[in-house]
Structures are given as structure tokens and as C-alpha cells.
Amino acid sequence: MEASPAPATDSTGPTPVPAALRPDSWFKSFFLETASLARFTGRFFKEALLPPYEFEELLKQAFLIGYKSLPLVAITGFIIGLVLTIQSRPTLVRFGAISWLPAMVAVSLVREIGPVVTAIIFAGKAGSGIGAELASMNVSEQIDAMQVSGTNPFNFLVVSRVLAATVMLPVLVVFADALGLFGTFVGVNLQGDVSARLFVTQVFESLEFKDLLPALAKTFVFGWAVGVISCYKGFHSNSGTEGVGKATNSAVVFSIFMVLSLIWWPCS
Amino acid sequence: MTSTLPEKVDPPDTAAAVPGELVVVMAHVKKSFETNHVLQDLSLELHKGENLVVLGRSGSGKSVLIKCLVGLEELDEGQVNILGQDVASLPNAELLLLRRRIGFLFQSSALYDSMTVRENLEFPLRRQPGKRTAAELEALVREALQNVGLEEAMERLPSELSGGMRKRLGLARTLILKPEIMLYDEPTTGLDAITSKEISKLILDVQWIYHTSSIIITHDIDCARRTANRIIVLQDGRCTAQGSFEELASAADPWTRSFFE
Numbered sequence: 001m002e003a004s005p006a007p008a009t010d011s012t013g014p015t016p017v018p019a020a021l022r023p024d025s026w027f028k029s030f031f032l033e034t035a036s037l038a039r040f041t042g043r044f045f046k047e048a049l050l051p052p053y054e055f056e057e058l059l060k061q062a063f064l065i066g067y068k069s070l071p072l073v074a075i076t077g078f079i080i081g082l083v084l085t086i087q088s089r090p091t092l093v094r095f096g097a098i099s100w101l102p103a104m105v106a107v108s109l110v111r112e113i114g115p116v117v118t119a120i121i122f123a124g125k126a127g128s129g130i131g132a133e134l135a136s137m138n139v140s141e142q143i144d145a146m147q148v149s150g151t152n153p154f155n156f157l158v159v160s161r162v163l164a165a166t167v168m169l170p171v172l173v174v175f176a177d178a179l180g181l182f183g184t185f186v187g188v189n190l191q192g193d194v195s196a197r198l199f200v201t202q203v204f205e206s207l208e209f210k211d212l213l214p215a216l217a218k219t220f221v222f223g224w225a226v227g228v229i230s231c232y233k234g235f236h237s238n239s240g241t242e243g244v245g246k247a248t249n250s251a252v253v254f255s256i257f258m259v260l261s262l263i264w265w266p267c268s
Numbered sequence: 269m270t271s272t273l274p275e276k277v278d279p280p281d282t283a284a285a286v287p288g289e290l291v292v293v294m295a296h297v298k299k300s301f302e303t304n305h306v307l308q309d310l311s312l313e314l315h316k317g318e319n320l321v322v323l324g325r326s327g328s329g330k331s332v333l334i335k336c337l338v339g340l341e342e343l344d345e346g347q348v349n350i351l352g353q354d355v356a357s358l359p360n361a362e363l364l365l366l367r368r369r370i371g372f373l374f375q376s377s378a379l380y381d382s383m384t385v386r387e388n389l390e391f392p393l394r395r396q397p398g399k400r401t402a403a404e405l406e407a408l409v410r411e412a413l414q415n416v417g418l419e420e421a422m423e424r425l426p427s428e429l430s431g432g433m434r435k436r437l438g439l440a441r442t443l444i445l446k447p448e449i450m451l452y453d454e455p456t457t458g459l460d461a462i463t464s465k466e467i468s469k470l471i472l473d474v475q476w477i478y479h480t481s482s483i484i485i486t487h488d489i490d491c492a493r494r495t496a497n498r499i500i501v502l503q504d505g506r507c508t509a510q511g512s513f514e515e516l517a518s519a520a521d522p523w524t525r526s527f528f529e
């Protein structure tokens with residue numbers, strides 16, 4: 001052990017800024033992190049295309065990820081539909097446009113609010129689940145154990161989870177939209193009287209195919225982004241229980257951030 | 269614990285000396301974590317069919333040593349050659365193939381928490397080339413569990429097992445693939461004396477029946493005495509002494525001798 005004595009200037013100089021707070025190191029770690037995430041994404045595409053394919057694990061994850069988020073997503077969809085309707089009513093009444101209420105709420109729900117809110121909830125629920133699970137597998141050497149038993153852990157753990165998230169978020173969004181519309185129907189009928197048939201006619205007259213398709217296409221991208229980021233954070237967590245907490249936390253924060261930055265694409 | 273290893277011959281109670289070809293060669297390996305120089309110029313060899321015990325103080329780098337062997341930790345310097353292949357230069361796919369021939373018992377057991385005991389054992393089997401029928405899988409799993417005395421825990425989750433049971437399950441999972449090389453990281457730590465003795469016996473059985481070459485890391489002198497053909501002592505990242513159990517127990521160096529007292 002070369003235990004060289006600390007330089008004398010250390011104790012007399014001004015208190016140094018902690019390394020993590022200095023701008024140069026912040027930039028450095030930002031770029032390193034971005035590069036590492038880009039490499040991770042590249043590896044995902046490579047391993048997703050090449051065999052072996054883990055169909056069984058994909059199905060299992062799709063079920064777990066979708067099923068676990070379903071109640072929360074459904075309740076949120078319903079409440080958003082309901083609240084949006086109740087809140088929009090007074091304004092439309094003032095302009096004498098109350099008959100537009102179902103159509104207006106339906107369009108904003110299906111085109112934007114449904115996908116985005118569902119994606120954010122999905123980032124919180126599924127993203128934290130994936131981040132925590134992979135991080136604790138990393139900490140307890142389970143990923144290493146897969147590696148030494150001749151299994152490719154990236155393929156088994158990451159590819160299956162990212163694909164499951166990509167496929168399941170659109171399904172959840174459809175559920176949320178449907179319950180949102182039901183919430184709207186309830187909201188409309190709380191203070192007025194619109195028959196189910198009239199409601200459905202009004203809603204579907206206002207919704208065009210070109211509303212639905214980009215909105216749904218976008219949710220695949222959201223799901224994929226949440227999957228990749230949560231897996232990345234979990235897979236590259238630091239050791240120790242603290243590492244698991246940090247990985248889970250940043251999986252959620254970064255996933256939500258990603259969803260919010262992707263909102264603008266490709267809605268115009 | 270009834271050993272159902274498929275052979276009539278009774279294995280001997282202590283390890284038999286085995287000369288032979290080299291299956292693991294580690295040459296001048298260095299490994300540091302930032303300023304912590306864990307391995308400094310470490311070389312070792314493992315012969316076919318040999319049990320090599322590694323002794324060393326806690327934190328002396330024994331676990332790092334075997335992780336370097338299978339490529340879980342990257343080397344800073346030096347070479348590792350396993351079964352004639354240079355580990356550092358192997359492409360990913362071939363490294364995975366090579367690792368299927370090596371068994372690794374983690375110090376922490378590294379059980380898959382989300383899977384039951386049965387699924388933990390089936391996991392490596394299912395990923396091997398060649399389809400097995402459900403009945404074959406069942407038979408292999410049952411045999412592996414019997415070897416470590418855990419048959420009754422088949423449907424439980426790892427979180428429902430005691431520390432020693434987890435250790436034994438980890439051992440069963442490693443042995444189920446019948447690897448050519450076994451790396452045991454503290455196989456008997458946390459076990460009672462009787463179970464420790466049985467595990468030592470199992471290690472010998474495996475060596476005897478499958479001609480497995482093993483590196484055994486242990487603090488358990490009794491286990492070392494039973495299983496070792498050769499012992500090396502690790503100190504400050506170097507191998508400071510090697511020889512048979514008796515040679516080292518009567519070594520001139522008091523530090524080496526202190527392990528055996």
C-alpha cells in the first residue's frame with residue numbers, strides 16, 4: 001500500500017466545491033450518461049433482432065406490466081373524463097355551445113390527455129417496478145449469476161421488458177380512453193340528460209381516424225422510452241441498497257421527463 | 269442427505285492427488301478498484317480433476333479473483349486462460365458457451381428471488397442446448413435437491429429459505445449442469461458442522477464422479493482439509509504460499525501457519 005501523505009495545501013486552501021457540483025464534472029457526467037444510454041439503446045436493437053427470443057418471458061412481463069398498471073390507469077382515465085366534463089360545462093354554457101361538450105372532451109381526451117397521462121402513470125408504476133427489480137437483481141448478483149450460467153441477461157431481462165412496455169402502453173391507453181369516455185358520459189349526465197346513443201354518435205362524429213392513429217402511434221414510442229430508460233437505470237445501478245433506491249427514483253423521473261419531451265412529436 | 273450421484277463406487281473420504289493437463293491458467297493478473305490494488309501480479313494454475321483451495325483474510329480479494337476468472341470483472345493486466353481459451357479476447361457468444369462449462373457458486377448464493385426453488389434449478393437447464401422432456405427436468409431437479417437435502421422445499425420461494433438452505437440451493441443450482449470446472453465461493457460458510465461436512469463430501473463426490481476441477485474459496489479449515497489437493501494462500505494480492513494441507517500447516521512462515529491454528 002503506498003500511503004503517501006496528503007499534500008499540505010489541502011488543509012489550508014478554500015473549501016473545495018464537491019466534485020459532483022462543479023459544472024465541468026456535471027457536463028462530463030451528462031455526456032457520459034448520454035453516451036452510455038445510446039450504447040444501451042443500440043444494444044437493445046441488436047439483441048432484440050438476433051436470436052434467441054425469450055417469448056415466454058415476454059408474455060410474462062407483458063401480463064405483469066399491463067395487469068399491474070391497469071386499475072390505476074382505469075381509475076385515472078375515468079376521473080379525468082369526469083372532471084374535464086364538469087369543468088368545461090360552465091364555459092360552454094356561457095357561449096351557448098353546450099351540445100359540443102361530449103365532442104370537445106372526447107377529442108382532447110383521445111388525442112392528447114389520455115396518452116400523456118397514461119404514459120406518465122405508466123412511467124411511475126411500471127417504470128419504478130422495472131427499475132427496482134433490475135437494480136435489486138444487480139445488487140444481489142442475480143444478473144451476474146445469469147451471465148455465468150451461460151444466459152444472456154440483456155436478452156432475457158432487458159429486451160423482454162422493453163418490448164412488453166412498448167406493447168402494453170398502447171393497450172392501457174385504449175383502456176384509459178374508453179373509461180375516460182365513460183367518465184365523460186357520466187359527467188354530461190350529472191347536470192344534463194344525454195342518451196347513450198346520442199353521446200356515442202356525437203363522440204364518434206367528432207373523432208376522425210387521423211386523430212386516433214398518431215395518438216396511438218405515439219404511445220408505442222412512450223412505452224418504449226419508459227422501458228428503455230427504466231431498464232437502463234436498473235441494469236446500471238450502483239451496488240448497495242442505496243443504489244436500488246436511486247435507480248428506481250431516476251428511472252421514474254427520467255421516464256416522465258422523456259414522455260413530456262416526446263409529447264410534441266408527432267402531433268402537429 | 270442421501271447422495272444419489274449415479275455411480276456405485278464409493279468416493280474416498282479425502283481428496284486424491286491428481287496431476288494432469290491444465291484447465292485454468294492465470295498469469296500475472298492485476299486488478300484495482302481506483303486506488304485499492306486488490307490483485308497484484310497473481311498467477312495460479314488448476315490441473316484437470318484437481319481441487320484447489322484458496323485461503324486468505326477477509327477482503328484479500330478471493331471473490332474478485334474468481335470473478336476475474338469468468339470475466340465478471342475485467343482485468344487491468346495479465347491473462348486468464350480457461351480450457352485453452354483466452355477469456356479476455358473471447359467474443360460475447362463464445363464467452364457464454366465457455367461459461368456453460370463452468371459452475372460458479374456465489375458467496376451470496378445469488379438466487380433468483382422471483383422464481384421458486386424448482387424454477388431456480390430449471391432456469392440453467394432450460395437454456396442449455398438440446399430439449400429435455402418435463403420428466404427429465406423433474407428427475408434432474410429432484411436429484412440436485414436430494415444431493416443437498418432440500419427436496420421438501422421444491423415449491424418454496426428463496427425468500428422463505430434459511431441462510432444455509434439458500435447456500436445449499438445455490439450449490440445445487442451450480443452443480444445441476446455438471447460443469448467441467450467448479451468455482452466455489454465459500455460453500456460452507458453459515459452452515460452447521462454436520463452440514464458443512466456433508467457439503468465437503470459432496471464436493472469430493474463431484475470431483476470423483478465427474479472429474480471436475482474446482483477452485484474452492486473457504487475460511488473453513490475443516491472443509492479445506494477434506495477437499496484440498498493443493499492449497500494456496502493469498503496475501504496482499506499475491507500468492508504467498510502453496511502446498512498440501514500438511515505442508516502449509518507446518519510452514520515456517522507464522523502468518524501462513526496462523527490459518528491452521
Ligand SMILES: Nc1ncnc2c1ncn2[C@@H]1O[C@H](COP(=O)(O)OP(=O)(O)OP(=O)(O)O)[C@@H](O)[C@H]1O
Nearest residue numbers: 301304306324325326327328329330331332333375
Ligand atoms: N465492485 C467493487 N468495487 C470496488 N471495490 C471492490 C469491488 N469488489 C470488491 N472490491 C474490493 O476488493 C477487495 C477484495 O474484495 P473481495 O470481495 O474479493 O474479498 P474476499 O477476499 O472475497 O473477502 P471475504 O472473505 O470477506 O469474502 C475489498 O477491499 C473490496 O472492497
Ligand SMILES: [Mg+2]
Nearest residue numbers: 330331375453
Ligand atoms: Mg468473498
